[in-house]
Amino acid sequence: MKTVTLTLNKQPELYLECNDITPDAFAGKTPAEIAAIEIWEGKQKIPLGDFFTVEGSAGATPAETKIVVAGDCTRVKRIGQQMTDGEIVIESDVDMYIGGWMKGGTIHVKGNADSFCGIGMEGGELIIDGDAGHHVGAAPRGEWRGMKGGVIRIGGNVGNDTATFINGGTIVIGGDADIHISTHGEGGTVIVKGNAKGRVGGQMVKGEIYVFGTIENPLPGFKKIETVERDVEGVQAQFDHFIGDLGERHPKSKGQPVYAHLYVKA
Amino acid sequence: MSEIIIKNGFVFDPLQGIRGDKVDIAIKDGKIVETTALTNPKTIDAAGMTVMAGGVDIHSHVVGPKVNTGRLFRPEEKLFQNIKKTGSRMEMGTSIPSVYKTGYDYARMGYSYVNEAAMPPLHSPHVHEEIRDTPIIDISAMPVFGNNWFSLEYLKNNEIENNAAYTAWLLRATRGFGIKIVNPGGSEAWGWGLNCANIHEPVPYFDVTPAQIITGSIETNEYLGLPHSIHIHPNNLGNPGNYVDTLETLKLAEGYTAKNAFGRTQVMHLTHLQFHAYGGEGFNFESKVPEIMDYVNSHDNITVDIGQVTLDETTTMTADGPFEHHLRAVNNLKWANVDVELETAAGVVPFVYSANNKANAVQWAIGLEIGLLAKDPMRTYITTDHPNAGPFTRYPRVIKWLMSQAAREAQMDAFKHRDKVIDVTNIAGIDRELTLYEIAQMTRAGTAKALGIADMYGGLAPGMDADVAIYNLNAESMPSDAEEIEKAFSRCAYMLKDGIVAVKDGEIVAEPAKRTIWVDVKVPENAQVNRDIYEHFLKHYSLKLENYSLFEEHLHNPRVIEVNAAE
Incomplete structure (x- = not known):
């Protein structure tokens, strides 16, 4: 299993809707591709990389992908929505x-x-x-x-x-x-x-x-x-x-x- | 405005008797014209395609308070599905799509006219606001009369002229289209938690029978000479054994002939017949379609529509309040119920029709039998009683089943209780496959004639509205795979509304103006009815008479059909 570490490096003004922080969305992608995945803040679409630093790499399939989310995620919603396999660890409180x-x-x-x-x-x-x-x-x-x-x-x-x-x-x-x-x-x-x-x-x-x-x-x-x-x-x-x-x-x-x-x- | 000529298509126009010939359709200023009237037209090449008039839906629940209650209480239907934006507005919903999706989806299927099947008169402003917000398609709405205190009183005393004066007043007050009757007497009885068991059982506290309500309404309708006939959802919907009541209801039309200036020949339209053609008892119900269709086929003052079960998850909604209460006890899902003062009632319950359920599969077979045993497709129409038996977006699938025995057999093979279903129905023994001409009769020409609007809709003769649907179907070499039929009818190649291309390749490209159609009837001044209306509002309504009639600002782009019954 390969691990991708996301670290929230600044707090959003609104809440972040991160339904694409899932092993399903990350599997087979490079860190640059993961950083380009779009998340929502209010009605705006923003690349994930604007808020998170992306380190490590994803596995070829969701089952081989682990995601660690670090930083204060109290304003982050919907992590792991509809995920089918793999692992997510959130280090802090979450919305x-x-x-x-x-x-x-x-x-x-x-x-x-x-x-x-x-x-x-x-x-x-x-x-x-x-x-x-x-x-x-x-x-x-x-x-x-x-x-x-x-x-x-x-x-x-x-x-x-x-x-x-x-x-x-x-x-x-x-x-x-x-x-x-x-x-x-x-x-x-x-x-x-x-x-x-x-x-x-x-x-x-x-x-x-x-x-x-x-x-x-x-x-x-x-x-x-x-x-x-x-x-x-x-x-x-x-x-x-x-x-x-x-x-x-x-x-x-x-x-x-x-x-x-x-x-x-x- | 622009000129368009549609060339090389196989044209099916039953109103003119055109059976797939290659005829050029000329359009100028929003109307069909003779080809000689064009000077410099744009050409639409329909080579290898089927050309029909815009579809006309005779019975569908698309606007108004009960539809909106369905939208409100089924948020789960909008979760992760069918949310998109291709036209100017967002679309969402499945069995009860948003107003915008309703308009767009009908247009994508090549429909240009929809008749809303039940308008509670008191809530006509809501109905008309949603008509305004449903893009592209022209809409009319029928106020419900069959449980209205005024009509019950007049018909009890056989006061046809008074009932006619009241009907004319209510059509104007609600900007309505015709006389809708839902479970005559039964929905009123529901106010006391009761129902009418058959058409000869008096309505509690009113001393009038459903049969009297029906014949009185026919007489009223023909006295006024309305474009449409009475439009009836008879008693005992969905009850095994109800085919007896249905036949008795149909027989009430005997002896009446249509009197109108609109080319309509029927005096009774009986809607969603599928729900009313059951024999047997309990869950062992069976098809009685042959008995009923024998009667319908041999009596040409009657029209019917199918109400085909499409085997989907959907949302039932009807002014038949007691039926919805019965249904919620069947499936234990959420239920909304309302009583509309002196006028009507309504209920809403989600329902899942499943191919694994024997009863639902029997209902599926019964619906198709109606279409396949119809001798006159000008009098038998395709509907799903949207959204009760399935969403209107399944019309293409219903057409597929009617046009292809192989498609029917494939569906039957997918039934969990295939053999048991075949035992109690006749579907397996029917090899008829409807033609494109018959489909055009069942979806536009016949419906337009029955609604009394065949001078404007449902055909392609010069002078009619330039509402045209072009389907990607080669009439000379129909696809061997029936799925292609469903696909072609789902997303038409072109849909023109009033001469403007609204849909191209199945996508909305323009949103031409839509209209509200209503019927304005002149009747002799009737002092008694005026006084009755005044008194009832004073004593029994929750609002004043002055605030009841639709305000002009609620009426969107009206097209009035004028009827003079004063002479």
């Missing part, structure tokens, strides 16, 4: 839409990420060491076919509306989660290692949620049916098992009604 519509490969953010990271994700792995904003792994606006696969790991806390319309894949939150988890969910798994604020699993039809801490305001649409022992993320523990959302429709599978499952550590 919105990191790893949006990602299909494969890995992204590792060593700081915090703003909202919409991993939105519409289909595959791959997105790791954020710090906190993330709202709409982590959620469906894009209007879309009812949300996250389909892949893994998102957030080290810290997340904002609200995590995993809206989730259909598959896994989201692990190391800290606390604000309101609305897996709203309208029809699959997938969300694990909250800290506390959840409320509206957990609202209108959820299928899928799983694990909460290691407490839910401040649980929904009345979830009913406790048993206490079970589970091994979740390497932790063996007793969980209270709830089914729901009882206010939603319940499709049938092999004659049995399907419910969403919520497990809260007992």
Whole structure:
């Protein structure tokens, strides 16, 4: 695997939209060609080289390409959007839409990420060491076919509306989660290692949620049916098992009604 | 203005009976003229190409509040797809394209006229603002009458003259084109969460049946002598077994003949017939097209359009409020619903038609059967009930299926439930392939005649608008690969609107002025109707009568069709 290092050398006046900082766009290109890739600042197209110094070289294919983004990227959006393979490491905090519509490969953010990271994700792995904003792994606006696969790991806390319309894949939150988890969910798994604020699993039809801490305001649409022992993320523990959302429709599978499952550590 | 002569093309003009002959088409000052009238024309060489009049779409939902609701609540449809700028404005959207994309896409397919299928009268300003913003194509819009309190009251008492006076008033107030009826009585019943189960069940609280609404509307239409007939979306759309209601609805036209000065011969246009030709029960529904088309073929005071399912992801939208509520319970997707005061209702639900779904595949077959079993292509038209059964941009694909048995078989082979679909439909036994002449009948000549505008649109006779579509199809040696047919109809070689080349090689090159077509009917002064209107607005409307009628500034480049029913 070959590595391209991008270093942000000046702060943009507006925010930079860098959906072409992906192994897919970089693969097979020389550093000069990479520097010529156009990014957006507001309504203007600007060569990537105007803001970033480009060092190293890209691999022949996305799978053989690693991108390291250094410098303070708090005003940089959309890195890794729709990437299919390869690796991206972001050394600092970063703005919105990191790893949006990602299909494969890995992204590792060593700081915090703003909202919409991993939105519409289909595959791959997105790791954020710090906190993330709202709409982590959620469906894009209007879309009812949300996250389909892949893994998102957030080290810290997340904002609200995590995993809206989730259909598959896994989201692990190391800290606390604000309101609305897996709203309208029809699959997938969300694990909250800290506390959840409320509206957990609202209108959820299928899928799983694990909460290691407490839910401040649980929904009345979830009913406790048993206490079970589970091994979740390497932790063996007793969980209270709830089914729901009882206010939603319940499709049938092999004659049995399907419910969403919520497990809260007992 | 400039002179143009289109030479060497194979011309198909059913209104003049021209069947692929090499005829020169002469254009001067935006009109078709005799070739002798030209002095120094520019030549368009159409050698090896097919020349037709600009397409005329009889039924499509392209402008107005429910279309815009669809645009607003489906942002996902604009994500990473179909966003481009080739004309003067940005284009976006797929099943519900932006106004600009709508105009450009119709022009690229060689269409010059679209009849908006349902205008809620109260929201006519919105409709006309979007008509103004839809480039190139001329548009008319039909206000919906079939659930309107005024009409329900008048028709209950069989007061045809009063209903006619009200109709004339509403056409003028909304700058509308004709009488649209959607689920007669049922959409009004929806205000109470109900529907009308069949055409003889009285509308709750109104004591009038859907059948009475329909025959009363026919009588009203012929009393006024409007260019178009009543345009009906009958009861029980989409319900298995509904072909019975459809046949009963069609039979209501028996005994009526068209009275008008516009060359129209039908008294009823029944729209998106595909949704109304189902037998059987539940998901085991089946095609009843032969029964229905036998009836349509033998009664020439009826016209129909197909409403072909194109097997795409789309957005359904109709003034049939109860149907949309039913649909959202089928697919559990988002749903928008509105009641329009005394007039109508509407709903919007996204829908995914899939080749892997047996029901959708049966619907696909039923639509094509209608086109293929039609004995008179001047009375059976190609539509997709855009965007309900599929986007209008799929017309070229529908044409491909109708023109090529091989293309139909290829699609059937791609069905997951191929054999089950063949069992309950007749499509596999039909080897008919429509000709270019029949396609021209189904897409421009027939539709223009049914709309009563065949003196201006849908043909290439001297004196008519110089709206011409030139397709890259050699009529003498049609391509063996049906995909070429779809390609040629998708992006025409040339499209001329009022004698100006708007599309060349499938790209927009100019945006000639577009018009709004509406019908102004003179009726005798009717004091009772004037008083009824005044009173209803005072008691029941949320706005004052003075603010209801369309303001002139909303009306864009009007072309008025005048009708005198006062004598």
